[in-house]
Amino acid sequence: MKIRDIRSKDISNTISVEGEVSTINEIRPKLKTAAYMCNICEGIVCLPVEGSEIGKPVHCENESCGKRSDFIHLEDKSSKTDSQQIEIKELDNICDPRSLIVHLEGDLVDTIKIEDKIVVIGVLKAHFQSTSTTGDFVLEANSVEKMKEKKVVSDNKEGTDSSGEIQIIREIIDQLRLSSPSDKVLLEDIYREASNLHIGRERAEKYIAKLRRQGCAYLPDEKHLRALW
Ligand SMILES: [Zn+2]
Numbered sequence: 450m451k452i453r454d455i456r457s458k459d460i461s462n463t464i465s466v467e468g469e470v471s472t473i474n475e476i477r478p479k480l481k482t483a484a485y486m487c488n489i490c491e492g493i494v495c496l497p498v499e500g501s502e503i504g505k506p507v508h509c510e511n512e513s514c515g516k517r518s519d520f521i522h523l524e525d526k527s528s529k530t531d532s533q534q535i536e537i538k539e540l541d542n543i544c545d546p547r548s549l550i551v552h553l554e555g556d557l558v559d560t561i562k563i564e565d566k567i568v569v570i571g572v573l574k575a576h577f578q579s580t581s582t583t584g585d586f587v588l589e590a591n592s593v594e595k596m597k598e599k600k601v602v603s604d605n606k607e608g609t610d611s612s613g614e615i616q617i618i619r620e621i622i623d624q625l626r627l628s629s630p631s632d633k634v635l636l637e638d639i640y641r642e643a644s645n646l647h648i649g650r651e652r653a654e655k656y657i658a659k660l661r662r663q664g665c666a667y668l669p670d671e672k673h674l675r676a677l678w
Contacts, residue, residue: 452539453547455573455586465570466588467596468537471548476533476558484526490514493526531558540566544665544678550576551588566596614648618656621646622666622676633673 450464480498485506487494492511496504509518533553539546551569553560561567570592577584621642625634636657643653657674660666666676 452537452549455549457575459573460575460586461572463570463572463591464588465568466537466549467540467566467568468549469540470535470561470563470565470567471538472536473561473563474534476531478529479532479554481528481530484523485520486523487511487514487516488519488521489516490518493523494520495526530555533558535561537567537569541663543663549588550585551590553590553593557590557593560593561595568594568596614652615656615659617646617648618643618653618660619665619676619678622674626676633669633675636668636672636674639674 450459450466452466452468455464455466480503482495482497483503485494485496486492487509490509490511490513492509492514494506494510496506498504503522505522506520507517509516531554535551535553536548537551538548551571569588569590571588571590574587574589575584576587618639621639622634625638625642626632639657640650640653644650648656657666660676661668665678666674669675
């Protein structure tokens with residue numbers, strides 16, 4: 450599923466999402482079960498922790514007590530696991546990549562690096578700040594797999610790493626824009642700069658066509674290109 454296609458109706462479903470890791474946060478301890486002690490009989494009640502909420506028991510589970518009581522949270526008797534929040538963004542060099550928060554737990558913590566391209570399978574949840582009516586989509590990961598780098602057969606010149614070269618074209622355009630007050634760039638200038646970097650005109654034309662298809666650039670007239678990033 451594409452990150453941009455995620456909607457509220459997908460909450461609670463198991464989905465699979467591809468993306469590039471853009472943020473990795475600190476590893477933090479997370480409560481799995483919370484232990485409480487009854488104030489009256491000192492019996493212990495363990496509750497599973499759902500999502501980010503810690504529920505407090507209302508009635509004591511101890512049969513001889515069963516009273517409505519105050520409960521004290523017992524930090525050292527509560528079970529914990531490692532957790533880590535990361536963010537992934539859409540792949541393919543698109544201009545406005547959307548991102549998604551992913552929660553990793555247990556063995557999944559610390560298994561990835563920034564810029565890794567991964568496939569995450571998990572359950573989609575919605576997280577809300579306490580007073581807000583608008584929340585965030587969060588993917589609670591069950592599995593994380595690194596995507597295999599696509600090996601391009603390089604028996605002809607077209608087969609070289611095209612995502613690297615398209616990046617070079619974008620950088621050329623960025624450079625040329627700096628000296629163009631109207632933000633328009635001459636196509637011929639792009640081809641010339643590209644050829645200086647050993648990207649032939651035919652390939653450069655192909656990359657520009659790709660940028661236009663992705664909605665990242667358009668041609669205001671025959672000779673110029675305007676970038677939209
Ligand atoms: Zn009790």
